[in-house]
Amino acid sequence: MIEIDDPADPRLDDFRDLSTADRRPDRPGGRGLVIAEGVVVVERLLASPYPVRALLGVRRRVEALGDGGRDLPAPAYVTSAEVMAEVVGFHLNRGVLAAADRAPRADLADLVASSRRLAVLEGVGDHENLGSLFRNAAALGIDGVVLGPGCSDPLYRRSVRVSMGHVLRVPFASMPDLPAGLELLRANGFTTAALTPRADAVGLADAGLRGRRVAVLLGSEGPGLTDLAIGAADLAVRIPMAGGVDSLNVATAAAIAFYAIA
Amino acid sequence: MIEIDDPADPRLDDFRDLSTADRRPDRPGGRGLVIAEGVVVVERLLASPYPVRALLGVRRRVEALGDGGRDLPAPAYVTSAEVMAEVVGFHLNRGVLAAADRAPRADLADLVASSRRLAVLEGVGDHENLGSLFRNAAALGIDGVVLGPGCSDPLYRRSVRVSMGHVLRVPFASMPDLPAGLELLRANGFTTAALTPRADAVGLADAGLRGRRVAVLLGSEGPGLTDLAIGAADLAVRIPMAGGVDSLNVATAAAIAFYAIA
Structure with a gap:
């Protein structure tokens, strides 16, 4: 000192x-x-x-x-x-x-090979939402976070703070081309599940994800996942929600999905 | 205009x-x-x-x-x-x-009699957490919120905003004496489930709450529910969490519990 x-x-x-x-x-x-x-x-x-x-x-x-x-x-x-x-x-x-100092991000192939449960994000640009999502991932047994296009930097001070420091513990890697990158997950035995409020998606509890090797795809709070990302996933899943209510905050929706696949 | x-x-x-x-x-x-x-x-x-x-x-x-x-x-x-x-x-x-203008809070007996799923809060003093919790309650089919001792005012501007206005839609009532008030819930056929990280609590998915008339008891983010409240509930339930992680934010934990009992 x-x-x-x-x-x-x-x-x-x-x-x-x-x-x-x-x-x-x-x-x-x-x-x-x-x-x-x-x-x-x-x-x-x-x-x-x-x-x-x-x-x-x-x-x-x-x-x-x-x-x-x-x-x-x-x-x-x-x-x-x-x-x-x-x-x-x-x-x-x-x-x-x-x-x-910063350290290099995790290698995507290594992260995928060594994980059982992953979160794959597309367009999550809000630093607080990103921080909360890492906190929830750490608490609910997610092994790593994959950052697709449009995600902000998890190492911004606000994300570090809101995550309670869990961005420093949960490994993350980049996937610059999200639809193509899902092939890597599939090749490693992952089921890719896109979370969306779409009415034709399967209820999260009925999707048979528990206990499997699962990657949950999550989009930003407003627009959600792109159609391209939803279409490239193995299935679309939804959280049953009451009518007339906006979608949940992305970190909260993620927490429910992480709980449901644990 | x-x-x-x-x-x-x-x-x-x-x-x-x-x-x-x-x-x-x-x-x-x-x-x-x-x-x-x-x-x-x-x-x-x-x-x-x-x-x-x-x-x-x-x-x-x-x-x-x-x-x-x-x-x-x-x-x-x-x-x-x-x-x-x-x-x-x-x-x-x-x-x-x-x-x-404000309007009188809902009458507790009326709210309990007309609800199937309730959130009962103790010591939730943070306006943002309270607002988020109402938003999650609205999205996930909770019929009303019961405010026990130590809760802040849901009608503060910040709570209204963070709730996306759902504090104006989800009815809430006061329960000034929380342990005693649980008798009213029991008399109306509710199972009261206290959410706590305690290791001896039952896992949320194994508690058999789905489809029943349930009141979820939730405490503040730091100290959680008092021993008095946990002891007065019918059962203690927990969200399985990874080791070395602080508890989840109260609104996030609530969202998982609301999803699990829906």
Whole structure:
């Protein structure tokens, strides 16, 4: 633990102007860092494969980590809440942060080969929905998430936070061409089930998915899956819903589907 | 439709300083109004039992309501986005608002007698979680929500918005003494099932709840249900979860339980 009082200290640069620090390096201001906020999420980052660069926090929160703040894998800068707020650019009330480098995404073929249950996303662009979906995937025994076209970056700070750090634990891979990519799943013995509110889809409980190797396809909250994705899946499944109600939030619909195939 | 250009016009008072207008009348600044934001939610308010007092919006959004903005049950004030922002106190990008008076909550005995599936909440104080829970209840066929001790007010603007207006459709009643109140449910033939992560609870799918008259008891996200509430329920049920994961968000857990008993 290293005490720092000067907000301009260059050792704190990883945490400067946090609202852009997590952007991909190809975006304005983006440094591509993975930022974890709060004791629980920082601990998940420490346990993850992402190489931790530094920690920053008030003493009480840093001491709540691991073995009383000892044996951390990177320097832990200790300061006041006021200096933290000045460095990051706004007031944070979680008291501790960690910054890590990105790591390569999982290889799609490896992820598919080693999983029994997968979520395959198309067009899930909302960072909070994406974070919630990872949290639900972690809780409900999904082995990995496959990001099809139009998905946002799960390592944005807001997704990391909303996921409670589970984007750092649940492996994810990219599938740039979704309909074609489903062949890889099929070749590995997966049944691909597209979740959609369409009336002609099979009720989730009647689809016989429980206990099988299943990939659930999920679309964004508004438009849902494309017809192309639904058509390419082995079957279309739906959650029975009351009339006159908009579809569920995508992370909630995903949670029900994950529960139903577990 | 009445054009108004002056943000100080007293006919717009229902929409003035919206950040406090929805507070209960016994709270500072509280007028106890029900505020709906956006076309979808305003339409749910128009279809609800809450007496609409006035609407405020930009012309395009007001004309998206009902029959081209005609036949509205209250005056619709049409103005610019800038005047709206000045009246409400911040920038709104939904373009239309409605204000209504509160109506008495449903009578608990009536709600129980007329329902087959209920959610009973204890200590759900977070307005967003409460709103999401109502949205999930509406989508998944729950007939009503019973608010036990420690629950927040579902008619706060944020709950109304997050619920997509479903707090205005799904009836709710108060149960000030939760363990004692469960007797009323039992007397009406309900099985009361407490949702808890406890290891000795029965798996949700194995509890034989489907098709029965069921009340699901749900606690707040952090502490969950009190031991008193769990002990007073007919059985304790759990969602099977992966190790090392925090419990699910309460609205998500509720959605899974609602799906499982449908």
